[in-house]
Each structure stands twice: as C-alpha cells, then as structure tokens.
Amino acid sequence: MFEDLLRGWDGEEAVIRFDAASGAWMFVCIHSTALGPGGGGTRMRVYPTPADGLADAMKLSGAMTRKFAAADIPRGGGKAVLAVPRLPEGEARRTLLLRYGELVAALGGTYRTAGDMNISPADLDVVAERCPWVYGTTGRGGNSARGTAIGTLHAIRATVEHVFGSSSLSGRRVLVQGAGAVGADLIRLLQAEGADVLVSDVDEARAVQTGATVVAAADVIGTECDLYSPCAVGGTLNAETIPELRCRAVAGCANNQLSEPEDGDRLHAAGILYAPDYVANAGGVIQLVGLEDLEWTEDELQQGLARVGDTLRTLFRASAEEGITPAAAAERLAAERVAAAARVGR
Numbered sequence: 001m002f003e004d005l006l007r008g009w010d011g012e013e014a015v016i017r018f019d020a021a022s023g024a025w026m027f028v029c030i031h032s033t034a035l036g037p038g039g040g041g042t043r044m045r046v047y048p049t050p051a052d053g054l055a056d057a058m059k060l061s062g063a064m065t066r067k068f069a070a071a072d073i074p075r076g077g078g079k080a081v082l083a084v085p086r087l088p089e090g091e092a093r094r095t096l097l098l099r100y101g102e103l104v105a106a107l108g109g110t111y112r113t114a115g116d117m118n119i120s121p122a123d124l125d126v127v128a129e130r131c132p133w134v135y136g137t138t139g140r141g142g143n144s145a146r147g148t149a150i151g152t153l154h155a156i157r158a159t160v161e162h163v164f165g166s167s168s169l170s171g172r173r174v175l176v177q178g179a180g181a182v183g184a185d186l187i188r189l190l191q192a193e194g195a196d197v198l199v200s201d202v203d204e205a206r207a208v209q210t211g212a213t214v215v216a217a218a219d220v221i222g223t224e225c226d227l228y229s230p231c232a233v234g235g236t237l238n239a240e241t242i243p244e245l246r247c248r249a250v251a252g253c254a255n256n257q258l259s260e261p262e263d264g265d266r267l268h269a270a271g272i273l274y275a276p277d278y279v280a281n282a283g284g285v286i287q288l289v290g291l292e293d294l295e296w297t298e299d300e301l302q303q304g305l306a307r308v309g310d311t312l313r314t315l316f317r318a319s320a321e322e323g324i325t326p327a328a329a330a331e332r333l334a335a336e337r338v339a340a341a342a343r344v345g346r
C-alpha cells in the first residue's frame with residue numbers, strides 16, 4: 001500500500017518511521033524544496049490505516065508548496081503526520097514528541113514544522129527540545145491566527161474591490177462563518193472598517209460574543225450578503241450549496257473550501273468571485289516564516305500580509321482577461337514560480 005502511494009506521488013521525499021514503543025507511524029513528506037526548505041505543520045490523528053496517514057501527509061504537503069509559492073515566500077512544501085493508535089497524553093505524549101523531534105532534526109532542516117490538528121504550541125516546545133526547525137512554539141512569533149486574520153482582511157478588501165470597484169468595507173455586508181481563533185479576530189477588524197458583519201458559529205455563544213448579527217448555523221448558505229467568508233470548516237462550497245448562495249463573492253480563511261476542483265468552475269459560472277483559499281489564508285505562514293525565520297520587523301510583516309491582497313488582484317485580473325477561474329490562475333502562478341526556481345536550481 002505504501003509502495004503504491006510512493007510511486008504515484010509527485011513529491012521529493014517521504015520519510016517513514018514506525019515508533020514501536022507507542023505504535024505511532026511518523027510520516028514526513030517533503031513535496032518540494034525548489035523555493036526553499038519544506039515548511040508545514042505536523043498533524044496528530046487516528047487514521048483508519050497508516051496508509052491513510054501517509055496519503056494525508058502527501059496531499060497536504062503539495063498544498064503547502066502551492067501556498068508558499070503563491071505567497072512568494074521562500075519556502076517549499078512539507079507536512080508531517082503522526083498517525084497514532086489513540087491520542088497520547090502525559091509522559092507518553094512527551095516521549096513520542098521527543099522522538100519525533102529527533103527524526104525532524106535528522107533531516108537537517110529540509111523540513112521545518114509548525115502545529116496542525118492536535119499539535120499545540122506546548123507540544124511544539126517539546127519537539128523543539130530536540131530539533132531547531134520548529135515554528136509556533138509558545139515563546140516565538142505568537143499565534144498564527146493573528147496573521148491569518150489580517151491576511152484574510154486584505155483578501156476580503158481585494159475581492160470586494162474587484163466586484164464593487166472600491167475596497168472600502170464601510171456598509172458592506174460580510175457573513176463570517178466560524179468565530180474561532182481567526183474568525184473572531186477577523187470580525188473585529190471588519191467591524192473597525194465599518195462593515196455590516198453577520199456571524200454564524202455552531203457554538204452560538206462564540207457568535208454572540210462578537211457583537212455581530214447572529215445567523216443560525218443552518219441558514220448560512222441562503223443568507224443574503226455581499227461576501228461570504230468561510231472561516232470554520234472545509235467543503236462548504238459544493239454542487240448543493242453553490243446554487244443556494246446569495247452573495248457576490250467568497251473570501252475566507254478555512255482550508256479546502258471547495259469540495260472538488262469543479263466547484264471553482266461552478267462559482268465562476270454562477271458569477272460569484274472566489275478568492276482561492278490557500279491564497280486568502282496564507283497570512284499565518286507568512287507570519288511564522290517572516291517573524292521566526294526571515295527576522296522581519298512588525299512593519300515588514302504588515303507589508304508581507306498586505307501582499308495577500310496584491311496577489312489576489314493579480315489573479316482576479318488574469319481571470320477576467322483570460323476567462324479562467326481565479327482558482328486556475330492561482331494554480332498556474334504557483335506552478336510557474338516553482339518551475340522557475342527549479343530551473344535555476346535554488
């Protein structure tokens with residue numbers, strides 16, 4: 001099973017280790033180092049089979065290559081999965097993370113990790129005891145939600161500008177789905193710009209806390225607004241929901257917003273402008289790499305985050321001029337940057 005996955009993958013290197021003491025499989029997938037060392041989070045999860053964990057790491061590492069390339073950050077794509085029989089706690093968790101840190105250290109910096117599902121900044125502190133290539137520990141660049149929210153705000157401004165001719169958010173009706181770490185921050189930023197913000201969260205207390213107008217979780221898709229901002233879960237844009245949308249544009253921070261690639265075409269055909277998710281939500285990795293690796297000042301960080309909007313403006317222009325979807329324009333931009341860097345052998 002691993003063999004089929006490895007043969008069919010377009011990435012550079014997959015490192016597989018079985019940790020007999022915990023029963024965990026460690027998969028580190030480095031998809032591309034053309035633009036720089038592979039960066040991406042470590043995810044800890046229980047999978048139906050170890051091969052599902054490897055497949056997840058492979059797929060997610062390719063997405064990181066596209067995210068960094070589109071953001072023009074000098075990092076390649078990587079992702080790691082700790083496929084565990086059950087989520088470990090206490091000393092068992094600590095020893096697993098230490099052994100994982102040794103594995104990442106042994107790769108000599110070709111893969112640099114941050115957190116992802118079930119891996120907290122405190123977990124990363126443990127990994128960092130054995131490995132220097134760790135972003136997002138408790139003591140360093142801070143929670144990436146801040147950068148993600150600011151980057152998403154720039155994405156929303158650029159999207160609104162393309163649709164309505166002005167980037168002003170004053171009076172614009174923006175529906176934010178998910179008032180979590182990023183969504184709550186984003187709502188504050190939108191409110192400060194005078195937007196008419198609607199919010200929905202399955203945890204209604206979180207939605208209420210934002211002070212925005214609350215929409216029931218089940219009513220999000222049919223609610224009339226200028227822009228829908230998915231900031232909760234993936235897959236909310238699909239063949240069933242797209243015909244029901246009552247908005248002119250979509251721009252949010254959630255990963256994997258399209259259920260399948262054809263949903264980009266469906267949005268385009270429906271006349272709804274879509275800001276590709278991995279472009280709109282790149283602010284988190286821009287913050288982590290910028291502050292922790294590239295030694296940016298706060299000013300440089302803000303300029304880096306503003307480039308999320310500039311990238312989208314370029315993509316929307318290409319989309320309008322060439323009759324392709326913004327998602328296709330983003331894929332092309334990322335592929336061109338990786339190919340150009342691979343040619344000069346960086």
Ligand SMILES: NC(=O)c1ccc[n+]([C@@H]2O[C@H](COP(=O)([O-])OP(=O)(O)OC[C@H]3O[C@@H](n4cnc5c(N)ncnc54)[C@H](O)[C@@H]3O)[C@@H](O)[C@H]2O)c1
Nearest residue numbers: 144145148178179180181182201202231232253254255284
């Ligand atoms: N945190 C980051 O820096 C970052 C970076 C890039 C992408 N993302 C993506 O952005 C999304 C949000 O991230 P976060 O860190 O804010 O997560 P979070 O877990 O802090 O918040 C998610 C919120 O969504 C709510 N929610 C879950 N299902 C919902 C539904 N069906 N309808 C409405 N609300 C629902 C949850 O109750 C929670 O309040 C995720 O898809 C994440 O993968 C986050």
